[in-house]
Amino acid sequence: MNRPQKRTIPGAPIFDSDAARRGYALNKMCYSFNSKANRDEFVSDEVAYCKKFGLDEAQIKAITTRDVLGLIRVGGGVYFLGKLAGGVLGLDMQDIGALQTGMTKDEFKAKLVAAGH
Amino acid sequence: MAKIVGIMTTSHVPALGRAIHLNLQQDPYWKPFFDGFPPIHEWLERVKPDIVVSCYNDHGLNFFLDKQPTFAIGTAPELISTDEGWGIPSMPSFPGAEDLAWHIRDSLIRDDFDMLTCQEMLVDHAFTLPMALMWPDQKWPVKSVPVCVNTVLFPLPSARRCFKMGEAIGRAIASFPEDAKVLVVGSGGLSHQLEGERAGFINKEFDLKFMDSMVNDPQWATQFSDLDLVEKTGNEGVELLNWLVARGTVPGPVKVVHSSFHIPISNTAAATMLLEPV
Numbered sequence A: 001m002n003r004p005q006k007r008t009i010p011g012a013p014i015f016d017s018d019a020a021r022r023g024y025a026l027n028k029m030c031y032s033f034n035s036k037a038n039r040d041e042f043v044s045d046e047v048a049y050c051k052k053f054g055l056d057e058a059q060i061k062a063i064t065t066r067d068v069l070g071l072i073r074v075g076g077g078v079y080f081l082g083k084l085a086g087g088v089l090g091l092d093m094q095d096i097g098a099l100q101t102g103m104t105k106d107e108f109k110a111k112l113v114a115a116g117h
Numbered sequence B: 001m002a003k004i005v006g007i008m009t010t011s012h013v014p015a016l017g018r019a020i021h022l023n024l025q026q027d028p029y030w031k032p033f034f035d036g037f038p039p040i041h042e043w044l045e046r047v048k049p050d051i052v053v054s055c056y057n058d059h060g061l062n063f064f065l066d067k068q069p070t071f072a073i074g075t076a077p078e079l080i081s082t083d084e085g086w087g088i089p090s091m092p093s094f095p096g097a098e099d100l101a102w103h104i105r106d107s108l109i110r111d112d113f114d115m116l117t118c119q120e121m122l123v124d125h126a127f128t129l130p131m132a133l134m135w136p137d138q139k140w141p142v143k144s145v146p147v148c149v150n151t152v153l154f155p156l157p158s159a160r161r162c163f164k165m166g167e168a169i170g171r172a173i174a175s176f177p178e179d180a181k182v183l184v185v186g187s188g189g190l191s192h193q194l195e196g197e198r199a200g201f202i203n204k205e206f207d208l209k210f211m212d213s214m215v216n217d218p219q220w221a222t223q224f225s226d227l228d229l230v231e232k233t234g235n236e237g238v239e240l241l242n243w244l245v246a247r248g249t250v251p252g253p254v255k256v257v258h259s260s261f262h263i264p265i266s267n268t269a270a271a272t273m274l275l276e277p278v
């Protein structure tokens, strides 16, 4: 199918129809983390839990390597990934920011503070 | 007759839930944000609204991508706060303002807004945090009507459409036959971006212009598309759509009762405004 060129914004991945289609299984797994029993089950065997939700190899690899940008490329929506990061892995948004920008957490926090000046 | 007595707009960063839970309001990191609220508490004590109409976005608690509405309204008798996976402690449930909610729902649909109707509803931090900021004892003295805007799955409803829905909500409130003082809440923003190589993006200049426009040029931001807003305010800065719904409910001018702005809270330019119809 020929489709019109999408507008892109550098460094700002858009969770659109393509991402929602690509990432449905991954996002559904993350949505399940609204329940503590499911979070615990994930922690006890990450790969088995991913397979239960039908994640593909690329998605499982992005999970096990904590590759945040990779998780977005395989269709993860940030509000769902946030449940994995915050609720399961105990990372805050500055950890996530640092992981994606290649900065240290302190550098990332300094960048946020600088935006206020 | 029901009457809008104010509009309160605020950021709703999940980490605030933890800060509230741990009583960190006076901690140097959190204080600049929480200091915005005592003037709002005084106003609430004086004006005593009966009903909150809260315009916010769900982040995957009540809705998942299996069924993702563009606009939804909660007519449930009880709005339930529960585990949303972000590690935010849940709060006492919120009584629904059922009569007004059904009235707004009927009125919006007759006014060409195709609402999804929720007779059961879970509410996440975008709804609960503004309530806890306004009433820190979490004994809710109001009933509530949740109005939910999709900011999860693009395309989003346009800024223009959101403002117009606010106008329609304002008309519905004005035609509600019972006496009630209504506070409209807009929850979200301002500029922030959690994901991607540009994570941590904040645009102070845009935010200050937007806050000014809430008073002096309410339709200013309706010129922007969803992707324009991502470019200017970050992927999650688009939550300012909830502010536009809220602002749209008051057709005339407003005056500022209180306004505060602080960068950063978590990754967010955190802003709070309390506006009163003139």
Ligand SMILES: [Fe+2]
Pocket: B012, B059, B126, B188, B189, B236, B239
């Ligand atoms: Fe949000």
